[in-house]
Amino acid sequence: MPIFFESDLFQELDRLQRQMDALFQNVAGRERAPRVGVYPLVNISEDQDHIYVRAELPGVNPEDLDITIKDQHLVIRGERKIPTEEKDVNYHRRERESGFFRRVVRLPVQVDPNKVEAACKDGVLTVTLAKPEQVKPRQITVKGA
């Protein structure tokens, strides 16, 4: 006799994953330690009506960004280009890197895929996602007797 249905099992694994993440987050300090192959790093915040996913992408042109959303997954793809200088240039320091990136972000709640906006300002990408009505907090009036 199966103890879990498949979906229950996945939900359980997901719950465990989140608990582990929370644990490590507390140990490591305010930010989670960057993992290999996960670029860009993202910060996720919320207010009453929206979820905000932000990523630092300095020097990335908005036209080189490709953002898609499917179910509860937001995909940020793109390329960071650094123009190469002419030949008679002598480099003293080269710390900035160019290359491709792809990041899948699992959103904390289901969102309305038709109400997603993305904006890039000063090298920071902000994806604004609308929360569906059923997850928004609702004020409940307490009736007197």
Next chain:
Amino acid sequence: MAEQELTPKAKEEAPAKAERVRPGRVFIPAVDIFETPQALVLVADMPGVGGDNVILDLKENLLVIQGQVGPLPEKETMLAQEYAIGDYYREFQVGELIDKDKIEATVKNGVLTLTLPKAEKAKPRRIEVKTG
């Protein structure tokens, strides 16, 4: 350049030089510095910094770049934080003689580009050898 995948890097915190007036953390921006025959060019990644929030200072040979970043809007609460938010600060010793009046700075997509033209004295000059 071959296809390369970018990897995330944790921001490096700038050493505290003096008591700071602004609250929050300060990080060292990643930079490229290159030299052309005419100028020294500095390119710094400062995501979140707009043109109005850059402070540049060149005294003697010490070049200081600073960028200020605002905090999260007050109505928002952070759910998961992977990158730290803070200002940027970095100092450079400039060896070349710089023509201070012709320094140009632009900020685009969170990248500061600073062009420091070399002073006449520092430019390479070709000396004609006369044959008589």
